[in-house]
Amino acid sequence: MADGGGEPDQLAGERATAQFDVDGMKVAWAGSRHAVEVADRMARLVASDPVFRKDTRTMLSRKELFKDTLKKAAHAWKRIVELRLTEEEANLLRLYVDQPGYVDLHWGMFVPAIKGQGTEEQQKKWLPMAYKFQIIGCYAQTELGHGSNVQGLETTATFDPSADEFVMHSPTLTSSKWWPGGLGKASTHAVVYARLITEGKDYGIHGFIVQLRSLDDHSPLPGVTLGDIGGKFGSGAYNSMDNGVLRFDHVRIPRDQMLMRLSQVTREGKYVHSDVPKQLLYGTMVYVRQTIVADASKALSRAVCIAVRYSAIRKQFGSQDGGPETQVLNYKTQQSRLFPLLASAYAYRFVGQWLKWLYTDVTQKLEAKDYSTLPEAHACTAGLKSVTTSATADAIEECRKLCGGHGYLNSSGLPELFAVYVPACTYEGDNVQVARFLMKTVAQVATGKQPVGTIAYMGNIQHLMQCKSAVNTAEDWLNPAAIKEVFEARALRMAVNCAQNISKAPSQEEGFSELSPDLLEAAVAHVQLIIVTKFIEKLQEDIPGPGVKEQLQKLCSIYALHLLHKHLGDFLSTGCITARQGALANELLGKLYAQVRPNAVALVDAFDYTDHYLGSVLGRYDGDVYPALYEEAWKDPLNETVVPDGYQEHLRPLLKQQLKLSRL
C-alpha cells in the first residue's frame, strides 16, 4: 500500500529486529514445548473450521447469538469425541472457540463442585453423566438479594424425614437464584446453594444437586421457574451466555442429592459434620478463581498483541518534506503506556502457572487430610483474582485508546474483548479476604510464629520494618534483590500500619470496617509482591533459547518498576525509598522501553495467537490492516443497501419539507 503507512511487510521488518529466539519465548510463555505444540494444533483446528467463525458475531441478535453458541458448543463436543481429544486438548479447543457459554460453567464449576464436595458414591453417580454430557450443570449460588454475602442466601432446603427428601424452596423474591451462567436456558441440573434446615434448626449454606429440566423435552420440572435475566453490557460479548433466574416452589429432591463430603443429614434427620473444614464449601470458588487468573493473562495478551502490532503499522506525523511518517510505536508516550501492559501479560502468565501449581499442591494435601495450606490458597486465589482482573480490564481499555479511533470499531476486536472481560472483575467477588489473612499473619508474627509460603517475608519483620533501599544509580534497580526488598518492605509496613490502627479501635470488627480502604491497599501491595516475586523466581529457572531470558529480565524490571512508579506514594510514605530513588527507577524505565522497542512485535508473536483467536483486523499477523478495515466496513448490515431502510418514511419527507421551507 502507498503512503499513509500500513505496508504489509512492516511487521516483517519489525520481526527482523528481534534480539531473541521467538520459538524459545513461545516455550517460556506456554510452559513447555509440548504445551506450545498442543495449543498450536488446537488453535489451528478451530481457526480452520467454518462452524467456529466469529467475524459477524457482534451483528447477531441475542437469540441468534445464543443459538450460535449452542451450535458451537455441540460442534466442539462432536470434534472432541470424534478426534478422541485428551482433557488438555479439549480445554484448549474450547478456549480457542472463544465464545462464553454454558459449557464454561458445566466444566468450570458444576463438575468441580461435585468433585470437591460430593462423596465418592455421589461422584460415581453424577460425574460419568456430566462427563458424557448426558446432563448439563451450572453453579447456582448467587441470589437477587445476595452475592458477596454467601451466608445471607435465603433459598431453603428443608429435610422431610417422612419422605427422606429435601424440599427446595424460594421463600422471597430476593431468594430467586440470579446470575448463574448456563441456568437460563441450557442446564438440566444445578448445584444449588441453600440453607439446610433439619429438625427445625438452620445449619447454614450447603450444596445440593437439583434437576431443573426434563431430560426428555427440556421443559422445567414441576415447581421450577426458570428464565434468562436479560441482555448484558456490550453487543455480542457475554450475551452468548444464558445467565439465569431460578425459583423453587417446594420442589422435592432425594436426601442423597445433598453434597455430603463436608457434612451429612442422616435418614432420621440428624445433622453430622465431618472432620473436613467447613471452608471447603467455598472450594469451587478457589478452583475457578485460579482459572480466572490464568484467563487474565490470555485476555491481556490478546489486547496487547493487537495494540503492539497496530502501533507498529500506524504512522502519524514526523514527516516535513514527504519523508516517511513516524510509527506510533516509536512515540515514548505510546511505549510508556503499552510496554508495562506487555510486561504485565507475561507477569500474569507466570503467576498463573505458579497458582495452578499451588492449587494442585493444596488439592493433593487435602486428599491426605492436610488442610494447613488452605487459608494461603484461598488468600492467594482471591487476591490475585481481584488484582489481575481489575488491571486487565483497565489494560484492555487502555489498548483500545492506544489504537486511536480504529480501536473503537468492533472489527478491532477490542470493544468485544472488553465487554466480555469486564464482568470478571465482579464475578467471584472483589473481596477483602486477603486483608483478613494478612492481619492474622501479622498477629501471629507478633507471637513469634514463623510464616511460610507467600507470607514468609513477614517473618523478616526486624529488617523489613527499618531497612532503606541501597539503590544509588538507575542501573541498581536491575538487581532483583533490590526490587524484592522494597516491595516486601512496602507490603509489610502497610499491613503492620493497618494492624496497629485496628488495635486502637474499640473493637477488632469496628477497626476492620473503619480501615477497610487502607486494608485493601495493603492487600494490593501484598498481591503485587507475589506477582513480582513469582516473575523473579521464574527467571531463576533454566530458560533455553538465545536472548529469551534477557528479554524476560527486562520485562520483569518493567513490570516491577512501573508499579513502583504508579504507587510511588506508598513507597515514599512507608519510607522504603527516597524521592531520588523513585526518580532513578523512572529513569531506568525509559531506558528499558527503548530496549524493548525493537523486540516488541516479536514479544507479542510469542503468544502464538491465530488471527481467528485474536479476532482483530488491527492485530492481523500480516499487518495488512487498511484493506482489511475497508473490507470489514462493507460487511455491515447498514451497507447492504445504498439507500438506507427508513429513507422513504423518515428522511425523504424531512428533506422535502426543507425544500418547501427554503422556497418560502
Ligand SMILES: CCCCCCCCCC/C=C\CCCC(=O)SCCNC(=O)CCNC(=O)[C@H](O)C(C)(C)COP(=O)(O)OP(=O)(O)OC[C@H]1O[C@@H](n2cnc3c(N)ncnc32)[C@H](O)[C@@H]1OP(=O)(O)O
Ligand atoms: C476445566 C476448564 C474450564 C475452565 C473454565 C472456567 C471458566 C469459568 C468462568 C466462568 C465465569 C464466571 C463464573 C462466575 C461464577 C460465580 O460468580 S459463582 C459465585 C461467586 N461468589 C462469590 O465469589 C462470593 C464472594 N464472597 C465471598 O467470597 C465471601 O467473602 C465469603 C463467601 C468468603 C464470605 O464467607 P463468610 O463465611 O461469610 O465469611 P468469613 O467469615 O469472611 O469467612 C469464614 C472463613 O472462611 C475462610 N474462607 C472464605 N472463603 C474461603 C475459600 N474460598 N476457601 C477457603 N477458606 C475460605 C475465611 O478466610 C474465614 O477463615 P477464618 O475463619 O478467618 O480462618
Ligand SMILES: Cc1cc2nc3c(=O)[nH]c(=O)nc-3n(C[C@H](O)[C@H](O)[C@H](O)COP(=O)(O)OP(=O)(O)OC[C@H]3O[C@@H](n4cnc5c(N)ncnc54)[C@H](O)[C@@H]3O)c2cc1C
Ligand atoms: C457475568 C456474571 C456471571 C456470573 N456467574 C455466576 C454463576 O455462574 N453463579 C453464581 O452463583 N453467581 C454468578 N455471578 C454472580 C457473582 O458471583 C456476583 O455478582 C458477585 O459475587 C458479586 O455479588 P453481587 O452482585 O451481589 O454484588 P454485591 O455483593 O451487592 O456488591 C456490590 C458492591 O458492594 C461491595 N461490597 C459487598 N460486600 C462488601 C463488604 N463486606 N465490604 C466492602 N464492600 C462490599 C462490592 O465490592 C461491590 O462494590 C455472576 C455475575 C456476573 C456479573
